Amino acid sequence: MDQRLKDYLVILIGCGQMGRALAEGLIDSAAIEPARLVCLDAAEKKAQALADDLNAREDIPEVELDESGQPFRRLRLYIVAVKPGDVRAVLESRSDSFTDEDTIVSVAAGVPISVIRRAAGPFPGVARAMPNTPALIGAGVTGVMGDGTIDMEAVNAVFEAVGRVVRIRHEAHFHAVTALSGSGPAYIFTAIEAMADGGVLMGLDRATAIELASGAIEGAARLVQAQDFVHTAELKDRVASPGGTTIAALAALEQHGFRHALIRAVEAAAVRSKQMTEDFESS
Template identity: 40%
Template sequence: MNNLHIAFIGAGNMAASLIGGLLAKGMPATHIHASEPSAERRDQLERDLGIHTHTDNAAACADADVVLLAVKPQIMREVCLALAPALKPGQLVISIAAGINCASLQQWLGHLPVVRCMPNTPALLQQGISGLYAAAQVSEIQRQQAAAILDAVGSSVWVPQEQLLDAVTAVSGSGPAYFFLLIEAMTEAGVRLGLDADTATELARQTALGAAQMACQSDVDVATLRARVTSPQGTTDAAIRSFEADGFRPMVERALQAAADRSAGLARELGGG
C-alpha cells in the first residue's frame, strides 16, 4: 500500500480527509499528488500535509498508480473528458462522486478499471463507512488497493451490483443527517420538557455517541441492545411504543426509499453524453 502513488483530482474536504488518513497510515507524502484550482487551498495542503499540488490534472496523474476523482458530479464529465488522454492503460480510477455510474465514467475516460465508492461525512473524523463497487476490469489487487485507501478514514464494504450503491447512499451516505435530525429533535423536546438548551444538547449528543459505540462494540445485535434497556411498562417502553404507534419504521423506510430513488435519478441526470 505504501508503495502506491495516488493522484487526487480535486482537493476538497473529503479528499483532504483521505489524504490525512493515508499519511496517518504511513504513506509517504511524496507519493501523493493533488490537483486543485484554488491557490489558497494548494498552499494549505502543501503546508499542512506536505504533499505535491498542481493546477493541471494531467500533471498530477503523471506517475500515479491510482487516480481518485473527487470533483463535484456536475463537472465530472468535463473533467474526465479532459483527463482521459493523460491516463494510462490499466490505471485504477476511483470515483467518490454521487450519481455518476461506471458506464458513464468509462465512456468518458476509456475502459479503465473503475471503482465507485460512496463515503460519508464522518470520514472527516476518520470514522466513516464507505460502500464500494468494482467494474469488471478491476483486478483483485486493485480491489484491495481501493479498500485500503477508503479504510484510511474508517471502514468499507463491497456491494455486488452497482445499483446497490443507491441503497448505500440512502443508508450511510445520507445517514449522518438522519442522526443529526434525531439529535436536533431530542434536544428540542428536552427543552420543551424544561431543560435549558445547553443541557438538552449535551444529553442528546452524548447519548447518541454512547449508543453508537455500544452498537459497534457489542457482540449482540441492536434489537437485543434495545430490549435490554426497555423494561416492560417502563419509561423507555412508553417512548418506544409511542414511536411505533406513529409509524416510525415505515417512516424510516419511506425516507430511505426517497434517498435511493434520488440517487438513481442523479445517475440518469448526470451520466451519459
C-alpha cells in the same frame, strides 16, 4: 506506510471537504508519505493550501527516480472528489494521459462506472466509492466497488484511512448505500437535534441536552457494532422495562411514525440516486 499503497502515487482531484478529509486521513494515518500525494483542484489556491498543509505535491511528476537513480513511473491511483456534475469534464480533460496502470476512484453520488469509463477512456481501471462526512474525523464508513480489473486492496487502504470499508458486490446497490450511509449522518443529526429539543423542553440547557443526546447515539451505535450477533430488537428490549419510561417513549415513536419515516427517508434518497444515475447515463 500501508504496504497496499507502496507502489502507488495517489492523485486527489478535488480538494473540498471530502477531498481534504481523505488526504488528511492518508497522511495522518501514515498510509502514504506526503511525497506520494498530489493535490489538484480547479481552484488552484485551494489545492496549494492543502498541499502546503500536508507537505504534499501540487503537480504530477512525469517520472520519478528509483533507488538506483533510474527513471520510472509509479502506478497511479486517482481519487475524483468533485461534484457529480463535474466528473465527466474532469476525466475527459485528462483521458489522453491515462494508461492501463492507472486506477480511477470516483466518490461522486449517482455517477455509474459506465459513465466514468466513457469519460476516462478504455485504459484505466475504475472504481466507485461512497464515503460519508464522519470521515472528517476518521469515523466514516465507505461502500466500495471496482470494475473487476483493479487492485481493490489499494482502494480499501485509501478509505480505511478515514474509517471502515464495506465491499459492494452489485452496482445497483449503490443507490441504497448512498441513501443509508452516505446520507445517513443527516438523519442522525436531525435525530440528535430533536432529542435535544425534547431535553430542553423538559428543562435541560441546550449544551447538556446535545451532549446527552449525541452520547446516547454514539454509545448505542458502538454497542450494535460490538455485539453484532445480537439483533437490534433484542438490544432495544433490554432497555424497555415493562411499564417503564422507555416503552412509553417507544409507543410514542410508533404513534408518530418514527420507524416509517426513517424507512421512507432511505427510500426517497435511493430513488433520487437512481434518478441521478439515469440522467448521467442518458446525457
